Amino acid sequence: MHDAFKSQVLNAASSAADAPWMPTGRDQASKDFTALALPDRKTEGWKYNDLSKLYGSELSLAGDSDLEAASGLLADLSAIDVPVLALVDGRFCSALSRMPAGVSAVAFSQASAEQQASITQAIGTQARSDGHAFALLNEALSEDGIWIDVDSGVNVERTVHVVSLRTVAGSAAPRLLLRVGDNASLSFAEHHRSVAGLAAFDLPVTELQIGANSSVHHYRFALGEEGNRHVGRVAARQSADSRYYAYLAVLGGDFNRLDFGLDLQGQNCESELYGLYMCRAQEHTDIHLAVDHALPHCNSKEVFRGIAAEHGKAVFNGRIHIHQDAQKTNAELSNRNLLLSRTAEINTKPELEIYADDVKCAHGATVGQLDAEALFYLRSRGTPVEAAQSLLSYGFINEVLLAMPDEATAGLVKPRVDAFFDGLQGA
Amino acid sequence: MLSIENLQASVEDKAILKGLNLSVGAGEVHAIMGPNGAGKSTLSNVMGGRPGYEATGGSVTLGGVDLLELEPEERAYAGLFLAFQYPVELPGVSNMEFLKTAVEANCEHRGIEAPNTAAFLKAAREACAQVNLSPDFLKRGVNEGFSGGERKRNEILQMIMLQPKLCVLDETDSGLDIDALQVVADGVNSLRGADRSFVVITHYQRLLDYIVPDFVHVLSDGKIIKSGGSELALELEKNGYGWIEQEVA
Numbered sequence: 001m002h003d004a005f006k007s008q009v010l011n012a013a014s015s016a017a018d019a020p021w022m023p024t025g026r027d028q029a030s031k032d033f034t035a036l037a038l039p040d041r042k043t044e045g046w047k048y049n050d051l052s053k054l055y056g057s058e059l060s061l062a063g064d065s066d067l068e069a070a071s072g073l074l075a076d077l078s079a080i081d082v083p084v085l086a087l088v089d090g091r092f093c094s095a096l097s098r099m100p101a102g103v104s105a106v107a108f109s110q111a112s113a114e115q116q117a118s119i120t121q122a123i124g125t126q127a128r129s130d131g132h133a134f135a136l137l138n139e140a141l142s143e144d145g146i147w148i149d150v151d152s153g154v155n156v157e158r159t160v161h162v163v164s165l166r167t168v169a170g171s172a173a174p175r176l177l178l179r180v181g182d183n184a185s186l187s188f189a190e191h192h193r194s195v196a197g198l199a200a201f202d203l204p205v206t207e208l209q210i211g212a213n214s215s216v217h218h219y220r221f222a223l224g225e226e227g228n229r230h231v232g233r234v235a236a237r238q239s240a241d242s243r244y245y246a247y248l249a250v251l252g253g254d255f256n257r258l259d260f261g262l263d264l265q266g267q268n269c270e271s272e273l274y275g276l277y278m279c280r281a282q283e284h285t286d287i288h289l290a291v292d293h294a295l296p297h298c299n300s301k302e303v304f305r306g307i308a309a310e311h312g313k314a315v316f317n318g319r320i321h322i323h324q325d326a327q328k329t330n331a332e333l334s335n336r337n338l339l340l341s342r343t344a345e346i347n348t349k350p351e352l353e354i355y356a357d358d359v360k361c362a363h364g365a366t367v368g369q370l371d372a373e374a375l376f377y378l379r380s381r382g383t384p385v386e387a388a389q390s391l392l393s394y395g396f397i398n399e400v401l402l403a404m405p406d407e408a409t410a411g412l413v414k415p416r417v418d419a420f421f422d423g424l425q426g427a
Numbered sequence: 428m429l430s431i432e433n434l435q436a437s438v439e440d441k442a443i444l445k446g447l448n449l450s451v452g453a454g455e456v457h458a459i460m461g462p463n464g465a466g467k468s469t470l471s472n473v474m475g476g477r478p479g480y481e482a483t484g485g486s487v488t489l490g491g492v493d494l495l496e497l498e499p500e501e502r503a504y505a506g507l508f509l510a511f512q513y514p515v516e517l518p519g520v521s522n523m524e525f526l527k528t529a530v531e532a533n534c535e536h537r538g539i540e541a542p543n544t545a546a547f548l549k550a551a552r553e554a555c556a557q558v559n560l561s562p563d564f565l566k567r568g569v570n571e572g573f574s575g576g577e578r579k580r581n582e583i584l585q586m587i588m589l590q591p592k593l594c595v596l597d598e599t600d601s602g603l604d605i606d607a608l609q610v611v612a613d614g615v616n617s618l619r620g621a622d623r624s625f626v627v628i629t630h631y632q633r634l635l636d637y638i639v640p641d642f643v644h645v646l647s648d649g650k651i652i653k654s655g656g657s658e659l660a661l662e663l664e665k666n667g668y669g670w671i672e673q674e675v676a
């Protein structure tokens with residue numbers, strides 16, 4: 001199965017060869033990818049994933065896009081009139097984009113020679129280094145990407161939205177590359193969306209470099225549909241005195257895997273990662289988080305909430321690695337999970353690796369059901385049982401939604417959260 | 428209004444209520460007093476349909492409706508409200524959302540028009556003022572981080588919003604200082620009326636100085652063993668329960 005998959009990748013990569021300028025060295029990436037041993041169930045970190053869902057079905061690049069469908073997927077963003085950079089089936093679409101002001105943002109395919117040089121310098125510095133198979137696959141298959149470059153001293157206050165839309169079957173491998181200079185700030189959101197019932201395979205990679213004393217808010221909403229598979233990678237790196245806040249949501253889609261890596265490469269950093277994942281029907285979601293504390297005096301906090309209903313299945317793995325030099329680290333990981341049916345399944349595994357002796361590190365992981373006392377309390381006030389379950393479940397994840405400072409952006413995920421509860425098949 | 432006949436109930440297969448009779452007319456306030464472990468909370472839990480509290484015999488009817496046959500939410504629609512001894516926290520569920528959902532469901536089932544958002548907000552703020560809670564409490568998670576006294580006041584707030592026919596207050600006064608007690612009593616008194624009745628479960632005569640009952644009952648070992656007027660509460664305060672238990676034995 002692995003060999004068949006690899007030869008499909010090589011074919012797809014060669015068909016992507018005519019695509020506009022790409023900085024990643026497609027040929028090298030496909031060679032490196034095919035030389036890799038692909039993860040399987042015996043590979044650490046992949047044992048809960050049914051990889052036949054990834055390797056078993058056809059892989060070819062998405063063909064011509066349906067722009068009308070793409071425009072339909074942007075209705076809520078159009079309504080709030082925010083800057084949008086749109087990638088449709090992995091390729092930049094200027095007709096659907098509204099370029100942000102006050103920040104350099106450009107598609108790889110439209111980059112000037114000078115911008116190309118910056119992109120080439122920045123790309124792959126984080127995501128490639130760890131031999132992550134699917135990040136390599138992104139490089140082999142990527143047809144376009146977005147480059148956002150915030151100069152030192154610049155504050156981008158309005159959230160910039162990068163939207164990856166899927167309108168036709170096949171694979172797409174969009175790339176998002178961001179560099180924030182020193183003493184700067186940025187709020188950006190990446191959205192992954194698809195039309196319903198599409199056999200779309202998404203392989204997005206985001207790389208983010210945050211300069212000294214800068215602040216970044218990063219929203220990442222993967223709102224999949226039936227038929228979708230999504231294997232994403234985020235690699236973020238912080239310099240000294242920087243602040244990074246990430247808000248992740250994964251809902252829908254047949255198969256979701258997200259590898260999120262954060263590298264604290266400066267002293268005195270602050271990081272807060274909030275995430276929610278919700279699976280129903282036969283959906284599968286796996287979130288792998290890795291936070292590396294390399295230097296002293298950094299604080300990181302991770303708050304993840306998961307819900308599985310019906311036959312949904314979720315995996316959370318949160319690894320906090322505190323290196324020997326990272327004295328006076330303060331790290332706090334909380335992962336709580338809610339099972340709404342007996343057939344749902346959630347596995348959680350916090351992993352703390354601590355090699356420094358003067359650190360504060362707390363973690364808690366739970367998997368449970370709705371509190372019977374709380375349910376009765378609501379019902380005794382006249383709230384019907386289904387509504388009571390929804391209210392409590394919503395309350396369970398609300399902490400993550402409330403953490404998002406940009407309410408308009410948070411509002412883009414809430415309808416999907418509501419829809420999750422509508423018509424759930426009960427216990 | 429409320430008629431309880433020969434009610435028997437058990438918790439974890441242990442008989443707790445052993446043939447309890449109580450009849451409450453419209454507009455009346457009844458106090459139930461009794462020693463710890465007598466079954467007072469069990470009575471309110473059985474009336475409310477709390478899981479684990481099973482009625483094994485007898486009947487409870489409210490306005491002619493047999494409560495024991497109903498789901499907990501249907502008992503609310505029939506007009507029952509329980510102010511709990513230990514109200515639980517609902518983390519992440521805002522008080523506002525909680526109240527609005529409940530008010531709307533009750534209106535729908537009682538066949539009255541639900542207030543629009545503006546009217547609801549106004550009523551909720553007024554109710555806050557009445558129980559001396561800042562309107563900020565509407566935005567907070569239900570009972571989340573509330574003190575004991577704030578939880579009890581939040582119960583009265585809900586009672587005001589839901590306009591029940593029968594209010595059962597389970598030791599709402601326990602642990603309250605005199606100011607909070609006054610707030611709770613004022614809330615109850617403001618709701619008193621010809622078509623609303625109260626069952627006030629308490630341990631202390633003190634509350635009954637503020638909410639003057641029409642009748643006082645003594646509950647002991649799962650039965651009402653003595654009933655009287657409000658003067659009975661004073662007697663209990665002075666002499667304890669022992670003399671009645673002996674008198675009955």
Ligand SMILES: Nc1ncnc2c1ncn2[C@@H]1O[C@H](COP(=O)(O)OP(=O)(O)O)[C@@H](O)[C@H]1O
Pocket residue numbers: 438439443461462463464465466467468469470479
């Ligand atoms: N959830 C429960 N589980 C086990 N026993 C209970 C439970 N609730 C009440 N009981 C028992 O029922 C009896 C009556 O309790 P309760 O109704 O709480 O009394 P009161 O409110 O009058 O103090 C006590 O013996 C108590 O231990």
Ligand SMILES: [Mg+2]
Pocket residue numbers: 467468469512598
């Ligand atoms: Mg009690």
